[in-house]
Amino acid sequence: xxxxxxxxxxxxxxxxxxxxxxxxxxxxxxxxxxxxxxxxxxxxxxxxxxxxxxxxxxxxxxxxxxxxxxxxxxxxxxxxxxxxxxxxxxxxxxxxxxxxxxxxxxxxxxxxxxxxxxxxxxxxxxxxxxxxxxxxxxxxxxxxxxxxxxxxxxxxxxxxxxxxxxxxxxxxxxxxxxxxxxxxxxxxxxxxxxxxxxxxxxxxxxx
Numbered sequence: 001x002x003x004x005x006x007x008x009x010x011x012x013x014x015x016x017x018x019x020x021x022x023x024x025x026x027x028x029x030x031x032x033x034x035x036x037x038x039x040x041x042x043x044x045x046x047x048x049x050x051x052x053x054x055x056x057x058x059x060x061x062x063x064x065x066x067x068x069x070x071x072x073x074x075x076x077x078x079x080x081x082x083x084x085x086x087x088x089x090x091x092x093x094x095x096x097x098x099x100x101x102x103x104x105x106x107x108x109x110x111x112x113x114x115x116x117x118x119x120x121x122x123x124x125x126x127x128x129x130x131x132x133x134x135x136x137x138x139x140x141x142x143x144x145x146x147x148x149x150x151x152x153x154x155x156x157x158x159x160x161x162x163x164x165x166x167x168x169x170x171x172x173x174x175x176x177x178x179x180x181x182x183x184x185x186x187x188x189x190x191x192x193x194x195x196x197x198x199x200x201x202x203x204x205x206x207x
Contacts, residue, residue, distance in 0.1 A: 021050045022188060025057060026197075029082040030184040031177045033066060033194075034201040038091060038138040039083035049078045060194040069116070073124060081116065088112045088136065097141055104132055140165060 019027060024042065031037035049070070058068050066084055073079045091097060092109040101109070108114045115136070122130040134144040139161040146164035147155070155162035159174035180201065187197045 021048070021053045022057075023185065025080070025082075026184045026188050027181060029080070030181045032082040032084060033061065034180050034184065034198060034205075035064075035066070035084055035087075036176055036180055036205070037173075038087040039081065039136050041079060041081045041133070041137070043073060044078050044080060046072065046076050046078050049080075054080070057194060063195065064198050071120065073120075079120065079123070081120070083112075083116070083136070085112055087138075088116075091135060091138070094141075097135055100141060100145065101132060101135070104130075106132070134161060137161075140169075143170075 021044070024044065025033070028042035029040040032040040054068070054070055061068050061082070065086060066082060068080065068082045070078055070080045089110075089112060092101075092112065092115060098109050101115070106115055106118060119130045119133050119136065122128075123133075131144055131148050134147070135141060140163075142165045143155075143161060143163055147162055150164070152162060155164050157163040157167040157170050159170045160177060161170065163170035183201060183204070184197050187200055192200065
């Protein structure tokens with residue numbers, strides 16, 4: 001599917017010697033944190049995961065309507081999932097998306113946590129990657145379906161996800177997410193707090 005967990009995990013391992021937990025949060029999740037993407041996910045080695053820093057992020061993000069959850073994906077790996085509940089509710093209210101998810105045995109579309117937990121559990125079971133996570137991450141339903149049908153091949157463009165339909169939208173999204181990441185990382189390294197980063201980005205995007 002458009003989301004490649006192995007690729008993301010490899011990206012983490014390449015960065016682990018250079019990035020703090022806070023930098024990883026910005027590197028992988030700034031679009032969700034700044035509300036230009038419904039969700040982001042990344043993986044971190046269990047030995048490097050900081051409960052203290054995670055709780056700090058959780059408290060601060062909640063003030064801005066963003067939620068963050070984590071858990072053990074395996075004995076050695078922890079997942080960190082950042083999402084916008086309001087945005088996810090809109091996604092799950094889409095009838096086409098509901099039909100797609102129903103075909104994969106999802107039913108309680110009003111319960112965001114239920115859907116997310118089921119996706120995470122399917123990741124843990126390793127019986128086949130849950131392509132439907134692309135929906136939660138904000139990727140077009142058409143691209144998620146086409147990815148499955150084509151087994152990840154024959155896409156027209158590969159950015160944040162493999163696009164089979166609206167290439168220009170995929171290109172623009174990649175640009176927006178990358179710019180967000182660069183700005184937020186700059187502010188983090190300058191000593192901005194989590195709330196200051198979110199507010200600063202909001203001011204720029206509104207200008």
